[in-house]
Amino acid sequence: MKEKLLSLCHRLAAHFGPLHWWPADTPFEVVIGAFLTQNTAWRNVELAMAGLKQAIPLTPQALCDLSTQRLEELIRPAGFFRQKAQRLQLFSTYLLDRHQGDLAAMLSGPLPQVRDTLLRLKGVGPETADCILLYAAQRPSFVVDAYTRRLLKRLGLLTGDESYAVIRALFMDHLPHQVDLFNAYHALIVEQCKIICRKRPLCESCPLRPQCPALL
DNA sequence: GCCCAGGTGGGTA
DNA sequence: TACCCACATGGG
Secondary structure (H helix, E strand, C coil): CHHHHHHHHHHHHHHHCCCCCCCCCCHHHHHHHHHHCCCCCHHHHHHHHHHHHHHCCCCHHHHHHCCHHHHHHHHHHHCCHHHHHHHHHHHHHHHHHHHCCCHHHHCCCCHHHHHHHHHCCCCCCHHHHHHHHHHHCCCCCCCCCHHHHHHHHHCCCCCCCCCHHHHHHHHHHHCCCCHHHHHHHHHHHHHHHHHHCCCCCCCCCCCCCCCCHHHC
16 A cells, blocks of 8 residues: 555656645735635635735735625635634634634644644534644645545555545555655646546546556 | 535534 | 534636
8 A cells, every 4th residue: 555655646747847836925814824725625715815805905804804794895806704714713713713814833843732723613524623733734644635635546555435534544654754755746646636536537638648647 | 507616513313 | 523514706
């Protein structure tokens, strides 16, 4: 399994080149994106983020200063805007109250503990927590998402109904805990899946053939 | 018009 | 623990 994961990573990297990822300018912007992208196409997240960025600086204080209704309007294109607005403000309030708005401080400390703290916040599930840890805090916590499941299922490494924890453990147990590796690996999986995984039947029109990792 | 997208939480059995 | 459903917009 370890060899298969590493082999996949190397093949993806060879094709796409090194990717350094999460489209955001600041760590707090990563957090906002992590909430907004929940079950949402990234295109819609971009629309919402652009509007939000135009209206306010992307800081926890600025988010808290907005009325919830105004925030809802601004992030509307990302969908689920009522719950996302509420959860963004709850997160921001927590960050301000407990850490004076210092995200780096909030995310420092033993990784498992910080992860548990994140998971206790409303609207932060395992994927959102790992996104924040990996892409906002630069900490080695592997992100499992729909793309990861899809690609690994295509490769026959998963049946597809494994739990988040099981899939994450697969990576955490077999790969060295390096931020750059986790970052690049997840980014490569997403880029690969954007191209091939939604095509049916399997990869028939995949532009990467015959290099497509799913066909090797 | 229909289906899906870089999930999460709450309710029920 | 294991399902089921609500949450909502925009693009193919």
